[in-house]
Amino acid sequence: MYHLAILLYSFAVRLVAPFNKKAKKMLAGQRETFSILKKQLDPKASYIWFHAASLGEFEQGRPLLEKIRQEKPEYKILLTFFSPSGYEVRKSYPGADIVCYLPFDHCWNARKFLHLVNPAMTVFIKYEFWMNYLNLLNHLQIPTYIISAIFRPKQVFFRWYAYRYRKVLNNFNWFFVQDQQSLDLLKRFNYMNASISGDTRFDRVYEIAGQRKELPLVEKFLNQTENGKSPVFVAGSTWVNDEAILIPYLNQHPEIKLIIAPHEIDEQRIETLKSSLIRPAVRYSQASEITVSEADCLIIDCFGLLSSIYRYGCLAYIGGGFGKGIHNVLEAAVYGIPVLFGPNYHKFKEAKELIACRGAIVITGEEDFSSQMSDFLSYTNLLQDTGKNAKEYVAHNLGATRKIYEKIFSVCSKP
Numbered sequence: 393m394y395h396l397a398i399l400l401y402s403f404a405v406r407l408v409a410p411f412n413k414k415a416k417k418m419l420a421g422q423r424e425t426f427s428i429l430k431k432q433l434d435p436k437a438s439y440i441w442f443h444a445a446s447l448g449e450f451e452q453g454r455p456l457l458e459k460i461r462q463e464k465p466e467y468k469i470l471l472t473f474f475s476p477s478g479y480e481v482r483k484s485y486p487g488a489d490i491v492c493y494l495p496f497d498h499c500w501n502a503r504k505f506l507h508l509v510n511p512a513m514t515v516f517i518k519y520e521f522w523m524n525y526l527n528l529l530n531h532l533q534i535p536t537y538i539i540s541a542i543f544r545p546k547q548v549f550f551r552w553y554a555y556r557y558r559k560v561l562n563n564f565n566w567f568f569v570q571d572q573q574s575l576d577l578l579k580r581f582n583y584m585n586a587s588i589s590g591d592t593r594f595d596r597v598y599e600i601a602g603q604r605k606e607l608p609l610v611e612k613f614l615n616q617t618e619n620g621k622s623p624v625f626v627a628g629s630t631w632v633n634d635e636a637i638l639i640p641y642l643n644q645h646p647e648i649k650l651i652i653a654p655h656e657i658d659e660q661r662i663e664t665l666k667s668s669l670i671r672p673a674v675r676y677s678q679a680s681e682i683t684v685s686e687a688d689c690l691i692i693d694c695f696g697l698l699s700s701i702y703r704y705g706c707l708a709y710i711g712g713g714f715g716k717g718i719h720n721v722l723e724a725a726v727y728g729i730p731v732l733f734g735p736n737y738h739k740f741k742e743a744k745e746l747i748a749c750r751g752a753i754v755i756t757g758e759e760d761f762s763s764q765m766s767d768f769l770s771y772t773n774l775l776q777d778t779g780k781n782a783k784e785y786v787a788h789n790l791g792a793t794r795k796i797y798e799k800i801f802s803v804c805s806k807p
Contacts, residue, residue, distance in 0.1 A: 394523050394557060395499070402496040417476040421493035428492045429508045437468045441511040443494055445520055446475035448720065450482055452540050453517035455595040455793040458487050463797070470509060474520075481695055497522040506532065513800070515539060521549075526563035535565045539796055540592050542741065543574040550581065568796050571741060587799065590792035591742065597699070597726040598790055604700040609676065613684045614649065614704055622688075623769060626705035627652040628698045629719035634711040634734065635665065637755065641762050643670045646688060648769075651701055653692035655711055655719065662693045699723045706775065707768055713737055713755070725751060728783035730768060730775060732761075751782030 409415040433439075442457050444450035450473065461469055471488035473479035483491050495501040502524040514529055514536045529536045543549070549558045558581070561567075567586035569575050578586045614624060625648050627638055635654075642650050654665055666673050673689035676697070684690065692698060702708055708724035713734020721743050724731050731752040737743040746752035755761045768775045 398497050398524075402498070414476050417480065418474075418493065421476065421479055422495045425492045425495050426504060426508065428490065429505075432490045433508060434468065434489075437489075438466065438512045439470045439489075439509055440464075440467045441470045441472065441509060441514045442488070442517070443472045443474075443514070443520055444478055444517045446473065446478040447481050448478075449517040449519070450478050451596050451720075452591070452593045453515065454487070455592050455599060456515065456539060456796055459793055459797050461487055464801070467512065470511065494522075494525075497524045499524050502528045506534075510534075513537075518542065521560050523557070523560045526560055530563040535800075536563060537566050537568065537796075537800060538564055539568040539589070540792065541567055541569045541574060542571065543569065543577045545577060550577065566799065568792075568799070587795075589795040589799070590789055592792045592796070593720070593722055593742075594786055594789040595791070595793045597720075597722045597786065600699045600723070601703070601726045604703055605697065607697065607700060609679050609681070609684050610651070610690065610701060610704060612681050613651075613674075613679075613687065613690050622647060622649045623707070624649045624651065624705045625707050625709070625765075626702055626724070627709040628702065628711060628724065629653065629655045630709070630711035631655055631715050632664075633714035634709070635668065637714065637734070637758050637761050638709060639668050640758060641765060642689075645765075646671055648765075650689040651692065651704065652689065653698045653701065657693045657695070662691060666691060702729070703727045705729050706779075707732065707765075709733065709755075718743055721746060721752065722786060725782035726786045728779040730778035731782055732764065746782060746785055749781050749785050751778060751785050753778070 405415045405418060409419050440460060442453055444453055457469060460467065468489040469487065470490045471485065472492055472494040474494050479491070479493055485491055495505060506528050511534055514534055516536070516538045518540050526536065548554045549561060561583060565585065567578055567583065568589040569578070569586055570591045572588060575586055575588050625642065627634070627650065630652060642648060652665070654661060662675060666675065669689050671689050672687040673691055674683050674687040675691045675693045677693050692701065702724040706729060708729050708731050710718050710721045710724060710731060710733040712718040713736045715736065717739055718733045718737045721731050721733060725746060731746060732755050733743065733752065734755055737754065743752065747754060753764055755764060
């Protein structure tokens with residue numbers, strides 16, 4: 393059944409590729425994988441293979457990857473992605489020796505891929521469970537780990553009808569999970585090779601905050617008013633549904649400077665967003681010191697800046713909560729500012745915990761957003777205390793990278 397599902401999925405991707413940019417890029421990238429490996433693999437080197445589904449998972453695993461690169465220079469790093477949203481952004485990532493797509497999980501792809509790479513160790517990040525690759529890794533006795541994993545009772549592994557597919561979990565040498573629920577669930581099904589390590593994203597956002605990019609245009613945008621005292625609202629990874637809540641209020645409050653980074657940045661999307669603002673707005677990619685000083689809304693229409701931009705805000709809104717689910721709330725929380733997001737957050741442990749520690753607020757609609765903004769901007773203590781709670785929450789959860797690294801190289805790995 394699994395093999396049929398993969399065949400059907402790969403066929404569907406090929407079918408829509410002529411009409412879908414993401415699918416087209418995926419297929420083109422996968423076709424290049426084996427030639428990339430043949431050209432770039434060093435036959436004398438020992439590789440550690442990291443696999444991330446997309447950009448978010450890569451950022452999650454990045455602290456461990458970079459620690460291994462620093463502490464274990466005898467290994468080279470192979471990094472693979474499944475999604476174009478990861479590969480296209482990080483294909484030139486200097487922390488890995490080779491970056492490529494992971495081909496579809498067909499038996500023949502798995503055999504060819506692992507025959508070429510023959511990794512010394514494999515690390516999957518959070519959610520990746522490709523049966524054919526994992527079965528062959530186990531058969532070849534290659535140590536295989538999953539990090540920052542979360543397991544829930546409703547996942548297919550734990551359904552009564554999914555006994556065969558649950559066997560895919562037998563292929564991991566160790567599960568590094570985020571929480572007690574995941575650990576208890578694994579042990580209920582007799583997977584004792586697991587431990588709570590926490591979430592490496594905390595370490596990653598902490599690193600980003602310490603290495604944040606200098607952004608002169610953003611600073612010029614913020615400091616062009618008298619004393620640079622205008623409150624700054626940063627809206628990150630927003631979708632149209634989020635903006636329908638935010639923009640009406642912000643259009644009526646020109647005293648609040650807005651920096652907004654939509655999740656999608658194609659031309660039509662950016663122009664539609666810009667036209668919804670009745671205030672002076674400028675796109676980051678088109679801004680100069682003159683034009684940015686004349687605007688009070690800055691639209692970030694490029695990748696890679698948002699995690700550094702959050703530090704300029706006194707409040708942050710994280711998009712996705714009025715759609716499929718919120719994006720990374722920790723990137724803002726690490727800077728000690730209150731975090732707002734929509735109601736679809738329940739699958740995200742860190743969001744629920746931020747709410748519990750009063751570092752985040754859930755927004756249910758336009759009226760609620762207006763009310764919450766009024767409270768934050770009227771009561772300085774509320775703004776400061778909520779931001780402090782957010783920052784302390786991140787600080788309390790640091791250290792997952794160290795725990796995983798020490799476990800892998802002292803207990804789990806073979807001599």
